[in-house]
Amino acid sequence: MSECSSCGNGTGGPFSEGRELVEFVSKAHGGAVATAPIPNGGLKTHCHGCGAKFTLKTFVGKCPECGGVHAVSPPRSDDPSNIQFAGKDYSSPE
């Protein structure tokens, strides 16, 4: 992944954790990253809020059971353990 003006500076970044990472990915490239499909069909994971199993298919996605917002940054999207959870009280700006 090459460097770009939206990545790697300021407070948020692709290696942030938790809600900070979710917000970073949500805003990256004007929101284009958030809805981009994760390569290879997505990442199988379980919800960090309610424990339901689901597949994160875009870099920002919601648990189908509880609506919990999860995100992974593109440079780390090869490993489900890098998925970050925004927290139960987080609601996305959409």
Ligand SMILES: [Zn+2]
């Ligand atoms: Zn859930």
